[in-house]
Amino acid sequence: MEKTWNIKESGDEDKVEHLSSVLNIDRFLSNLLVQRGVETFDEAKAFFRPDYEHLHDPFLMKDMDRAIDRLDRAIENNEKVFIYGDYDVDGTTSVSLVYSFLSEYFDNLQFYIPNRYEEGYGISYKGIDYFAEEKCSLVVALDCGIKAVEKIEYAKEKGIDFIICDHHTPGDKLPDAAACLDPKRKDCNYPDENLSGCGVGFKFIQAYCKRHKIDYHKAYEYLDLVAVSIASDIVPIIGENRVLAYYGLQKLNTNPSIGLKHIIKVAGMQGREITISDIVFKIGPRINAAGRIDSGGDAVNLLITEDEGLANSMSIDIDKCNDTRKGFDRDITQQALELIASNKELQSRKSTVLYEPEWHKGVIGIVASRLTEYYYRPTVILTESKGFATGSARSVEGFDLYKAIDHCSDLLENFGGHMYAAGLTLKIDNIDEFKRRFEEYVEANITPDQLIPQIEVDEEIGLKDINDKFFRILKQFRPFGPGNLKPVFVTKRVFDYGTSKKVGKDHDHLKVELIEEKSGSIKQGIGFSMGNDLEKLQTGNPFDVCYTIEENVYNGRSSIQMMLKDMKFPYKD
Structure with missing residues (x-):
């Protein structure tokens, strides 16, 4: 497929010349720095030499004092505490980080990962009912919860408090939780809103260290997990994330946790330098595969274990899940391509919407991404789950997928996402009308340039x-x-x-x-x-x-x- 090359404008000439001179580098390299907003010697020093000192005070985050107060009270009273997070990489690394750290200071602690197929993303009613049965009074929710207003209210009725550590954009109303940590809160003045969910979890344990005068290096021991979350969740690697990823990669390459060490081993990456790309394409998919094929809890058990033998066997199991995932991914992608290739009407459209009830729910997001790359147009892949059609959508550069789906919202049971990726659920009887309306919106709003890879x-x-x-x-x-x-x-x-x-x-x-x-x-x-x-x-x-x-x-x-x-x-x- 023909691609368009967009060559960026050069940086300001005087700034490029200045950096080239003071850093003794050629103009091509100084131009790259200026393009990235690095314009002075001091900014270049900070860019090339990330330092722990560049991390912000965790108590600058709104509600952090309330979060630590509530955690301290739970520990003092020996309350049962659950660490809760989603089954994807950001969720499982978040849970592993906070659970592992707090386990050193507190015994009455468990973790909970919701079932992808029974509970879906985020806080679940089933999870809350389970916490009530277990007489749990505090849940630390990671990488989720900032929009769970009704569910947090339901939990409060059962005597369960929540500390929410999230990085997604809040709704108009915040949950009535013991604390809501989210740098994207409108009333939060934290200097960096680009943290991953695991990054917010890291700030939480960093704050615990500060409150109790524990050396920050106790928190830094878990930066390999933070680096895995940053890479896998595709958050900007600038500001604090650059520092966290820099040191997290150092740990990943020199002294990774036992679980990550064995994932590196089964991925065939021993003895070579691990990069962000390696996390995205080798480590992250294996952690994700547990939640897609079996249980995200398996990933957490691997990431928190200190037993070499157990880590070895669990990493082999997760690698098998990844092989199964790749098989589903390959087969479904091929079936989807054949469906389009055999139908001239589908080929001529500006969008792709496909539904097959037998397709595996755990990989349809990956399939949507692959078809978007192949045909380069907005794509929705649907399968059947619990009597409904459920699926994932992906977009192309510059086209707002969320608006296209919102245009069809009267046909949907629920949906969520952002400009380039979304999830949706609808009645099976509404699929044909959704296909028509979605295509109608895309055709009317997408530009010819947006249908060409850039x-x-x-x-x-x-x-x-x-x-x-x-x-x-x-x-x-x-x-x-x-x-x-x-x-x-x-x-x-x-x-x-x-x-x-x-x-x-x-x-x-x-x-x-x-x-x-x-x-x-x-x-x-x-x-x-x-x-x-x-x-x-x-x-x-x-x-x-x-x-x-x-x-x-x-x-x-x-x-x-x-x-x-x-x-x-x-x-x-």
């Missing part, structure tokens, strides 16, 4: 500009993620050096060796799923390449390589 390019450089010093400094831009994405470069008018070839089991990848027309500089690269472009390279005509710069380690030797994202062939003989 690649945001940081700057145009030459192959000759990529040297060891350039790459050494570029690596210090890490950790990469939203707000600080891995830089994307374009180099124009390169040629195949004559050695490019197809590689991979099915010969569907492209290994290239390219020479730059102007400088004669030669660089190697890899383009996944780009094997079909080999013949275009070999015509002898120049072409343009779009790529990121990676480190390739093979047989203990390290080299710089381009990771191709796209190629364009605008030049003819």
